[in-house]
Amino acid sequence: MRSINLFRGATAVVVAALLTTAAGCSAESEAAAGSGGGSVLRVGAIGNANALSGPVGHHLRQGRLVPALAALGVTDVKVVTFPNGPDLNQALAAGELDLAVYGDTPALVAKGAGQPTRLIAQAQVGLDAGILAKKAGGPTSIAGLAGRKVAVQTGSYIHRYLLGALADARVEPAEVIHIYSSDVEAALERGDVDAAAVPIANVxxxxxxxxPLIALASKEHPQYLGTSATVVTEKYLEKQPGIVAAWQDAQRAAVRAAKADWPGFLAYSVSINGFPPAIVEATTVAEQWPEEPFTERGLTLLAGTKQFLVEQKFVRKDFDLDEWTVRSAA
Structure with missing residues (x-):
């Protein structure tokens, strides 16, 4: 199945980037990483607005995140967004980021490829996704994907959901094609693909x-719901061990603030993601944003995702989630 090659291709990119990290770090990147004085915290995220989504992003927009990190010497937070997890992993491996907030699947794949990161939070738990068909002559079920072309943003939690759903149904598509979620509609309209797996807002x-909607993870495959992963590089953590407690405290405060002003939080989400307010309101679920950096449900979903990725050989080398995770006192 070509989906396997695509996922492994993303892993190979991470490995190649890791091998060139030492040679590729510029003096500017070294300075930005922080040396105990005033510094810019470089944060990678998924999107297209150079803005951090979720309550922590809202916290940053309101001018509350930087003060929460001031004790570390952080004077600014620079957010750089990427279209997909594998793209972010390249920047992380090249030493261009200090911290990243993205999907669990690319974070796990990168760690399994030797990426020197530590997991410090799961900002979002229960990321939903679905599979839709083209309007005319498309499949009407997952079983109908056999022998068909299916699009997905590869290396993402949506990709992991699609592969899990296909494996459960013992269905072999003709091809799984990498297409960014924002470009899926055009591919479906042209008939380039028969179906596509996309995040819930795109659904x-x-x-x-x-x-037509074929399947929804939250209904048919809740075990494949995604989580987000907030990771910090080991290099930055060594210099600034206080980032763990500071970021986790900031997440707690940000979630409380967002839930206390839900209309304001929704307005912020609308401003950065490009979807109409009605879709944002329908797909932004308060329960998906836990105050605590780690929850039992989030860690259970994460463990299931890692097991799947290891079994399918998308994670090159297995590792202990407990050893990857860093916790601090509340």
Missing amino acids: EALKAKGY
């Missing part, structure tokens, strides 16, 4: 345009 947007 709602495409359903409204008449694309």
